[in-house]
Amino acid sequence: MERHRDEQVIKKGPWTAEEDEVLMNFVNKYGPKDWSSIRSMGLLPRTGKSCRLRWVNKLRPNLKIGCKFSAEEERVVIDLQARFGNKWATIASYLPGRTDNDVKNFWSTRQKRLARILQSPSSPLTSNLEKIKGKSPALVHEMPTPKAPEFNTPQMKEAASSSSKCQSCPSSSMGNSEILQIMSLPNFMMTPNSINLDSTTMPLLDTIETDHHNKSSTQTSLQHSFTHLPFLPESHNSVLGLCESNFLDVFASTRQAVELENVSQINFGSPFLELDGTGRNDGRADSFFDELPADMFDYL
């Protein structure tokens, strides 16, 4: 509770059923407008903003209350966020029964989850930070400060070393490790349709040499790295699918687009919905990361 200029008490906090009823009656009588008159008429001790928000988010007809986002809705949100950015009201207009608040909450939950996975200090991916810093000094202050990675198992030690050095491609010390590094950046976002770039991501694209001597050597190197990561055996095929797909092309085309258009978001269709090479898009929603085996994120 707080006092307003005119000494009328403004109520804050959760709405009661009685207040909802008063608000509903008001809207039924006058329509969803003139929100501030609800208080001036003495109907409710709430601000117009508060009344409007309550109506829009909870009392409006045809809202999907207490109903989780379907796979299709998730896919739409991810796709539209890539197109429109954080225009939650715009995105919500494509989803009947969903409010901008719903979409916003859904997205922030996803972001938090992803950030937590990628920012895990125990991730060996952070081992490449020093190398990246050396290549791009201007980047140093923008990067999160990682703890020294811990490689507890022989598998992890092997994975860490192989991600920057590959026996079958000795000269290919760049490419795969940088891709892993970019994927681990907190602000890096990859959706089924686009890559979002920021000031920390873009300079790193320059370090990816997907066309250096030839693409297949980098691909082989990346493949080698993934093979040595400690996934469950049954997950290796899925992971290796990344290397066999246009995974590298995505980064290569992204870099080219940055050079040509000076843009911060690259749209490229839905390459990751077709990882199995069949063009499959069964409507399953989720970002590129959800196409990966679950134990991949356990490892990260």
Added chain:
DNA sequence: AACAGGGTCAACCGCTTCAGG
């Protein structure tokens, strides 16, 4: 059973845009 951590959701805040005087 108690606790911690994460997820979800409702609501508030501050800023911008719009419309009317």
Added chain:
DNA sequence: TCCTGAAGCGGTTGACCCTGT
């Protein structure tokens, strides 16, 4: 053209619930 209040929007916060330890 400027001012003011209303409406709209995105970011943030905090309470509550659930789950794992």
